[in-house]
Amino acid sequence: MKLPLDVELDMICKSLSDKNPLPETYVCGNPEEDLRCAFRFCKKCKPVTLAKALSCLPPELRWEEKINRRAGVMRQWEEAALANTNAPHQAPDAPAALFHDQEDEGEHDIHAWLGDKEAKMIVYPPKPERAHHCRTCNACILKFDHHCPWLNQCVGLGNERYFVLFMLWFSLGALIFAIAGWPIAYNALVNKIWMSTVFPRILYLALYAKAIVMGPAVFILALWHLYLAARNETSVESQDHAHYQKAAKERDAVFQSVYDLGWIRNLQIFFNVGPGMAASYYTLLLPLHVEPYSDGWHWAKCAGFGGQHAGIMREEEFTDDEGGPD
Structure with missing residues (x-):
């Protein structure tokens, strides 16, 4: 059964x-x-x-x-x-x-x-x-990365592209606000008189503080996910692959992910842009809907690997049954 x-x-x-x-x-x-x-x-x-x-x-x-x-x-x-x-x-x-x-x-x-x-x-x-x-x-x-409490949903194949782009654009917006809003923030800190009758001083300072704190934090997270995308890995796979590398090294083998096609091609596949893909590069700058390149069953893989990772046996790969992080 x-x-x-x-x-x-x-x-x-x-x-x-x-x-x-x-x-x-x-x-x-x-x-x-x-x-x-x-x-x-x-x-x-x-x-x-x-x-x-x-x-x-x-x-x-x-x-x-x-x-x-x-x-x-x-x-x-x-x-x-x-x-x-x-x-x-x-x-x-x-x-x-x-x-x-x-x-x-x-x-x-x-x-x-x-x-x-x-x-x-x-x-x-x-x-x-x-x-x-x-x-x-x-x-x-499909292609599970993590469950995001801020989004109240999982990040995976269907939305990973938008998740990374959102973080990058958020970081840019926070940077612009931090630079353009500094004169007003400085005035709010040193002057007793606050000119605005609509926007309270404390609220503006709170928003400014949030921008200078959250902007860098989100940008660092975006860079981490870009790094994973360049390796064609998810957060879960990154943890698994670290274990596979150690296991392969113990028997004098070298682990290599079957999905890693080189960082340029990996990023093109992740964002579904470039040669042979569904969308053009300009779609990265616009709020457009772009389907993921895979249907969740078929994946681009390295030739000659037989469809599985090198340096590790398929039965040695982790499943969800070990009770590891979901």
């Missing part, structure tokens, strides 16, 4: 490929091996039916599951045909839709080729690679 995804992921894991072509980085190495989708099972999300779970997977994984089930049924048919007719071998029943080659259109079609009994099985939901379970939101978040 295992497998696929929570209802929350159903809304955010829909493919963006029709609107936003995958970047050129996807065409590298052996696509079948290097760019294969990977996922784990989330034991913290609400269980769902198998049909619902499979409907959340990308089309190629659903097709692979269908082909594997079809092959299994055909093997059983062959075994039943070769067996002695007096032996207790019987040809298994299989839904006719399992042998239809057309692509399924959703949960209803998946239910048809699974059969009623298996379609209603309760299973663990899957979680795509780079997704993590947020204990605050009680949901798996």
